[in-house]
Amino acid sequence: MLRICIYIVKILIISYSIALIIQSLSDYGLKNSEDNIFSHWKSILKGKIDSEIIILGSSRGVVSYDPKIFSKQTELTTFNLSFDAAPYNLQRIKLEAYLEKNAVPKVIIQNVDMAHFNKSYSIPNKFQFIPFMGKNTLQEELKKVDPDFGKYYTIPLVKYNGSVNFLKIGLLNIFNERSSTQTFAQAYNPKNLQFKKDIHNLERLDNLENSSRGFDRFKPGLDALEEILNEIPSETIVFLVWAPEHFERLKYAKHFRSKIEKRLEELNNAHSNVHYLNYSRDSISLHSNLYYDTFHLNKKGATIFSEKVSKDIFEILK
Amino acid sequence: MLFNSIPYLIFLPSVFLIYWIIFGKSLKLQNLFLLLASYLFYAWWDYRFLLLIFLSTAIDYYCGIFISESNNIKKRKWWLGLSLMTNLGLLGFFKYFNFFIDSWSAAWADLGVDLNVSSLNIILPVGISFYSFQTLSYTIDVYKKRMEPSQKFLDFALYVSFFPQLVAGPIERAQKLLPQILHKRKFNIEQAKSGLHLIIWGLFKKMVIADTCAIYVNSIFENYQNLDSFNLILGAVFFSFQIYCDFSGYSDIAIGTARLFGINLMQNFNYPYFSRNIGEFWRRWHISLSTWFRDYLYIPLGGSKGTMDQTIRNVFIIFVVSGLWHGANWTFIIWGGLHALLFIPVLLMKRNRLYLDSPAYNKFFPSIQEILQMVLTFLLVTFFWIFFRAETLSSAFGYISRLIDLSNYTKLSIEKSAIQLVLLLLFFVFLEWFNRQSEHPINGKFQILKISFIIILILIFGNYSDKQEFIYFQF
Numbered sequence: 001m002l003r004i005c006i007y008i009v010k011i012l013i014i015s016y017s018i019a020l021i022i023q024s025l026s027d028y029g030l031k032n033s034e035d036n037i038f039s040h041w042k043s044i045l046k047g048k049i050d051s052e053i054i055i056l057g058s059s060r061g062v063v064s065y066d067p068k069i070f071s072k073q074t075e076l077t078t079f080n081l082s083f084d085a086a087p088y089n090l091q092r093i094k095l096e097a098y099l100e101k102n103a104v105p106k107v108i109i110q111n112v113d114m115a116h117f118n119k120s121y122s123i124p125n126k127f128q129f130i131p132f133m134g135k136n137t138l139q140e141e142l143k144k145v146d147p148d149f150g151k152y153y154t155i156p157l158v159k160y161n162g163s164v165n166f167l168k169i170g171l172l173n174i175f176n177e178r179s180s181t182q183t184f185a186q187a188y189n190p191k192n193l194q195f196k197k198d199i200h201n202l203e204r205l206d207n208l209e210n211s212s213r214g215f216d217r218f219k220p221g222l223d224a225l226e227e228i229l230n231e232i233p234s235e236t237i238v239f240l241v242w243a244p245e246h247f248e249r250l251k252y253a254k255h256f257r258s259k260i261e262k263r264l265e266e267l268n269n270a271h272s273n274v275h276y277l278n279y280s281r282d283s284i285s286l287h288s289n290l291y292y293d294t295f296h297l298n299k300k301g302a303t304i305f306s307e308k309v310s311k312d313i314f315e316i317l318k
Numbered sequence: 319m320l321f322n323s324i325p326y327l328i329f330l331p332s333v334f335l336i337y338w339i340i341f342g343k344s345l346k347l348q349n350l351f352l353l354l355a356s357y358l359f360y361a362w363w364d365y366r367f368l369l370l371i372f373l374s375t376a377i378d379y380y381c382g383i384f385i386s387e388s389n390n391i392k393k394r395k396w397w398l399g400l401s402l403m404t405n406l407g408l409l410g411f412f413k414y415f416n417f418f419i420d421s422w423s424a425a426w427a428d429l430g431v432d433l434n435v436s437s438l439n440i441i442l443p444v445g446i447s448f449y450s451f452q453t454l455s456y457t458i459d460v461y462k463k464r465m466e467p468s469q470k471f472l473d474f475a476l477y478v479s480f481f482p483q484l485v486a487g488p489i490e491r492a493q494k495l496l497p498q499i500l501h502k503r504k505f506n507i508e509q510a511k512s513g514l515h516l517i518i519w520g521l522f523k524k525m526v527i528a529d530t531c532a533i534y535v536n537s538i539f540e541n542y543q544n545l546d547s548f549n550l551i552l553g554a555v556f557f558s559f560q561i562y563c564d565f566s567g568y569s570d571i572a573i574g575t576a577r578l579f580g581i582n583l584m585q586n587f588n589y590p591y592f593s594r595n596i597g598e599f600w601r602r603w604h605i606s607l608s609t610w611f612r613d614y615l616y617i618p619l620g621g622s623k624g625t626m627d628q629t630i631r632n633v634f635i636i637f638v639v640s641g642l643w644h645g646a647n648w649t650f651i652i653w654g655g656l657h658a659l660l661f662i663p664v665l666l667m668k669r670n671r672l673y674l675d676s677p678a679y680n681k682f683f684p685s686i687q688e689i690l691q692m693v694l695t696f697l698l699v700t701f702f703w704i705f706f707r708a709e710t711l712s713s714a715f716g717y718i719s720r721l722i723d724l725s726n727y728t729k730l731s732i733e734k735s736a737i738q739l740v741l742l743l744l745f746f747v748f749l750e751w752f753n754r755q756s757e758h759p760i761n762g763k764f765q766i767l768k769i770s771f772i773i774i775l776i777l778i779f780g781n782y783s784d785k786q787e788f789i790y791f792q793f
Contacts, residue, residue: 001339003507004507004510004514007507007511011769014766014770015769015770018770018774019774019777022774156777157774157777157778161777161780161782164778
């Protein structure tokens with residue numbers, strides 16, 4: 001009996017060791033890859049970004065705000081910290097992860113819209129956290145959103161289950177040369193696509209006002225925003241920016257939209273360091289060639305919008 | 319509890335350690351403990367059906383004794399009839415009641431008569447198809463005087479409900495399993511290691527191959543109307559591997575688990591996709607069920623000893639009943655019928671007993687003829703699996719008609735991940751081919767490294783979804 005137990009223990013030790021080595025190599029390779037989501041998170045978690053301007057948002061934040069334009073206009077370092085497919089509760093986690101290791105920024109540009117205030121109960125694109133799973137604040141906070149997140153991560157290679165491509169990329173990346181200059185991977189990722197009307201999203205928006213939850217779905221998000229604004233030091237200037245939406249989209253959920261706008265104006269008035277900039281009905285909205293769907297600007301639209309917003313921000317900051 | 323689940327990961331080592339360390343010196347206590355563990359295992363699925371398995375056990379135990387004690391042939395037949403009626407009656411009710419009601423109503427509806435009969439909301443007890451056949455084989459063997467009945471109820475109950483093979487086989491014969499239960503078992507490290515290797519190999523087949531194929535199969539079969547024929551071919555091939563790896567994987571885990579307790583179960587799969595004709599396929603696929611039907615239905619009907627008409631009839635009955643055993647759906651009946659159509663010519667030409675050895679025996683590579691034979695047999699079996707997998711006859715025919723429509727071969731769009739799966743399957747086929755004369759690839763040198771490699775593959779590629787049950791649980 002003892003011999004079989006020893007045999008099993010030998011198997012477990014050897015399997016665990018080999019799996020741990022493979023995992024560690026792949027984690028190392030992913031973290032040291034360049035200019036992708038892994039290097040983006042590594043930049044944040046290692047600290048030393050210490051950017052003067054932080055841009056926050058979900059997919060609108062990712063595609064619409066070019067940090068180089070903001071940096072050039074304002075002459076302040078700018079870092080796009082947006083979190084794709086993530087509403088306010090997940091963006092807050094990312095911001096807190098950033099602030100844990102980096103200096104508090106002088107300016108926060110927070111993209112807002114209806115989708116921003118709709119709480120998420122799942123984590124989008126979980127693969128981006130693969131090399132960073134462990135006993136850390138980020139994992140603990142993400143587990144509050146999704147209790148199954150990172151389950152069994154202590155068993156090596158389980159976190160790569162379902163993400164074999166990243167295991168491959170991580171292992172191959174060990175052999176790649178790295179550039180010696182330090183650059184921080186931004187979240188900004190514009191899409192160079194032509195406009196296509198996203199009818200299914202418009203239909204969903206149309207059904208929104210008739211849904212049983214009504215405006216209540218947005219209240220926790222708006223309350224959370226107020227809470228954050230109360231916590232942010234008064235020296236930090238916060239810009240709540242509503243990016244332009246395609247004119248087709250503006251026809252829907254007007255009642256909810258106006259209620260949210262009203263609340264944002266109240267927050268603007270209640271805090272001297274908060275500025276609400278509403279571009280939702282800007283002239284950009286009328287040009288389909290500046291969008292790739294009714295909610296997201298394409299690369300050309302992002303450039304025009306970034307220049308517009310950065311100029312306005314610069315004027316306020318002066 | 320599923321074999322690839324956390325509860326089982328806790329259950330099995332606990333039972334194993336208690337069985338050998340605490341009860342190792344007493345056969346009676348070992349058997350009692352194993353019986354309780356088996357009932358716990360079964361209750362984990364659904365405790366409501368514990369009474370059913372107990373009832374089936376009790377009836378067959380006493381029927382066996384009364385059959386043996388009586389010299390009156392009528393009384394013997396009566397007790398056998400009671401056992402048959404109980405087992406087949408329960409099986410028929412739980413598994414086929416709704417099917418017959420619905421089919422009967424549909425048939426009358428086609429004639430314009432609305433019978434207005436509603437079906438019942440019946441839950442199928444897990445494993446009923448397996449343990450019913452297992453206990454039936456016992457009472458029939460006792461009736462035929464092939465064996466003496468068990469005199470100890472607890473030992474017989476363990477034979478019926480032994481947990482490794484309770485829910486999905488192999489369907490064990492009492493003549494083979496009961497003596498092992500009745501005799502003292504001594505811990506044998508090589509037997510235990512062999513069991514462990516088989517469990518790990520079975521988990522690999524299930525979690526890596528079968529469950530990965532299942533993702534594509536489900537998607538392809540649900541959406542076949544919109545896919546090109548290349549994807550439909552892939553869907554059928556993936557299902558061939560899914561069902562093979564799912565079921566043989568389960569059998570491997572069952573057999574391996576039993577070995578940990580010093581009990582040897584029968585082999586249930588013997589590399590069936592390396593078969594050179596359909597006769598050989600049915601000697602290698604689900605061996606416990608096919609031999610059960612051969613011994614308890616085919617031979618009593620006369621087998622192939624009568625006229626040609628009788629032989630053809632008997633073959634048809636076997637395969638159709640085998641299809642029906644798998645499920646209460648016309649798709650399974652058609653599947654069985656198709657196999658009968660393919661098997662009959664082989665039988666009549668007396669080619670069903672060819673190829674008793676392993677293909678390319680003691681050689682590295684098969685001959686061109688063997689390759690062609692294996693490929694053809696595999697393709698035919700794969701084609702028939704379409705009926706097995708389809709939810710309804712119309713979807714099966716829809717799938718096939720789209721598959722054979724030449725205009726659907728013009729556009730080739732296969733996902734990269736599907737190509738990766740094809741490569742994984744090729745790797746698996748090579749692995750099985752080069753180990754076809756042994757039980758599994760883990761034997762031989764560097765066992766611990768081989769096992770570690772397989773565990774790592776399970777960690778990376780294994781599907782951990784709780785929803786991926788074993789296919790044969792539904793039967």
